[in-house]
Amino acid sequence: MGIDIRQATPNDAPAACELLRRAIEEGCAADHGRRAEILQPWLSNKTPRNVSTWFSSPSNYAVVAIQGQDLAGLALLTQAGKLALCYVMPGQWRNGIGSAMMRAVEAQARAWDIAKLHMQSPASASAFFERLGYVNAGKDMACFGLECDFLWKQLNAVEPPVGKRFCNCSGK
Template sequence: MQAPICIYPATPADAGIISRIIERSIRVGCALEHRNDPQLVSRWIARQSADVISARLADPHCYLNIALLQDKPVGVGMATASGNIGFCHVQPEWFRRGAGRALLTDLEGWLRMHGVPQVSIASTRTGAAFYRHLGYCEAASPASEQGLHCVALHKPLPVPG
């Protein structure tokens, strides 16, 4: 039987662990996207440094969460009040155990509570299948963002009545 996944809202004290989870997810889990190009990896990781994460944690329009599995932080996610999923990263050795789904469910719940009718994300090509599986649809043609190929996806969110 699989251990339960615990999702909790991130705090300022979590900035370092969030940044490290994202970095490992990018370096290992997203290798097909960046093709081990050191400049591309560096630019991608720099956008998720502990300082950048700290600023997002201080922003009341951002919500960051952390997934724990077997009492270990295994994944992180972020949504903005404008309805955008900024990221959803799970450490590669914890893929396909439900952490990503749990993170997204929590992020979507936060967005619903803020009256957001639709969520969007710019996904990597490899991540797009995960989001499609959870009900996301392509919103536009694939594009390129800072050397990475992105797939724009969206999903309607029924707002609680």
């Protein structure tokens, strides 16, 4: 069964919200350890209304992955170069869904003339992004209290320098 990657619409919000919540609760369990003080803040803004707003914003580019009739993944890029979301439905991992969504958001970043992407990733997902060329620059604290890995990628570089933290500085 093929994967269809397309731009998300506000109509996708209810299914996308359910996917986000399941992916965080189940897929990221090793990261949050079912600790309410992390899990509840992480899930608190994952509502259909908020997701619809994110999908409607002209400063965001969101894609969904459809497999058969089901929503299997979603990713969201901001015009500031932040990969704000990239989640695949539990049970659908390692089927090429995440890689296909990342190709789509990276293509949009290039269309927006964004040279570097950055993100905070739960430790359990960092190896996936590293395989796609993202540099793990160390630990960072997410706004909801989870210690994450800070990753970045120079989009047009042949080989990004290892270990350098993303910034908007002059490269010194």
